[in-house]
Amino acid sequence: MAERPFRGTLVLPPRVRLYQRKREREPRLIELAPSILAADFAHLADQVRDATAGGGTVVHVDIMDGHFVPNLTMGPPLVRSLRKVTELPLDCHLMIENADQFIPEFCDAGANWISVHQEACVHLDRTLHLIKDHGCRAGVVINPATPVEALSEVLDLADYILVMSVNPGFGAQKFIPGALHKMRRLAEYRANHGLNYRIEVDGGVALDTVGDVVRAGAEILVAGNAVFGHGDPKSNAQKLLKAATEATLQKV
Ligand code: DX5
Ligand code: ZN
Numbered sequence: 001m002a003e004r005p006f007r008g009t010l011v012l013p014p015r016v017r018l019y020q021r022k023r024e025r026e027p028r029l030i031e032l033a034p035s036i037l038a039a040d041f042a043h044l045a046d047q048v049r050d051a052t053a054g055g056g057t058v059v060h061v062d063i064m065d066g067h068f069v070p071n072l073t074m075g076p077p078l079v080r081s082l083r084k085v086t087e088l089p090l091d092c093h094l095m096i097e098n099a100d101q102f103i104p105e106f107c108d109a110g111a112n113w114i115s116v117h118q119e120a121c122v123h124l125d126r127t128l129h130l131i132k133d134h135g136c137r138a139g140v141v142i143n144p145a146t147p148v149e150a151l152s153e154v155l156d157l158a159d160y161i162l163v164m165s166v167n168p169g170f171g172a173q174k175f176i177p178g179a180l181h182k183m184r185r186l187a188e189y190r191a192n193h194g195l196n197y198r199i200e201v202d203g204g205v206a207l208d209t210v211g212d213v214v215r216a217g218a219e220i221l222v223a224g225n226a227v228f229g230h231g232d233p234k235s236n237a238q239k240l241l242k243a244a245t246e247a248t249l250q251k252v
Helices: 041-053 076-085 099-109 124-133 179-193 210-216 233-248
Strands: 031-034 059-064 090-095 113-117 137-142 160-164 198-202 220-223
Touching: 031 059, 031 233, 041 076, 041 233, 059 076, 076 090, 076 099, 090 099, 090 137, 090 220, 099 113, 099 124, 113 124, 113 160, 124 137, 160 179, 160 220, 179 198, 179 210, 210 220, 210 233, 220 233
Parallel strands: 031 220, 059 090, 090 113, 113 137, 137 160, 160 198, 198 220
Antiparallel strands: none
């Protein structure tokens, strides 16, 4: 099946998101991925629309099974409903066991990107191929306790690497600074080996941490509480992106 195109990035002011790290030939696109885990589910379409108006360009959807992580959230029906109300890529972060069993259904429901945990996938290579074979971008996630080295054999296969900066399962947790060196190493490895995966960060991304993650090399910034936890999602998203942009102007 043909891969679905990335959507929604071209309408954004490119100036905001072009960021060139040392030793990389191509400028990298920085995007905000509001995590709906922190949204008001009774008004989900409105919340997504507001976050999009504030500059969000990817919708991050946290799928939890109560086994791999100690929490339960949503499944394919929610993805199917979201698909009807947004054109943006739906970034499904699977925090589940037996991912292979559910990947086809998530793709069919309208997911564009699907990430799976290295810690939860015994046959990770097969799982990444399965995601791609269903027309989605394939990502691999690592928990705070998992080293970057655990990904060495799949870095050329993954479209993006998601570095968890909290232990997965809940929103509004404190950012774990140990995640920063992983982003730096992933960016360096990519530059040194001519690879092309994107680097995503998830957990505790807020005004006080977004500069550090961008300078460390993160390009896709997942944010739940910082966008939906209080106040207006539109202005919260705008402020986060502004802080990210300002960080790109600083030396790395
Ligand atoms: C946590 C989820 C995150 C969560 C982030 O397991 O993967 O996507 O929504 O929430 P914040 O941004 O509030 O830390
Ligand atoms: Zn997530």
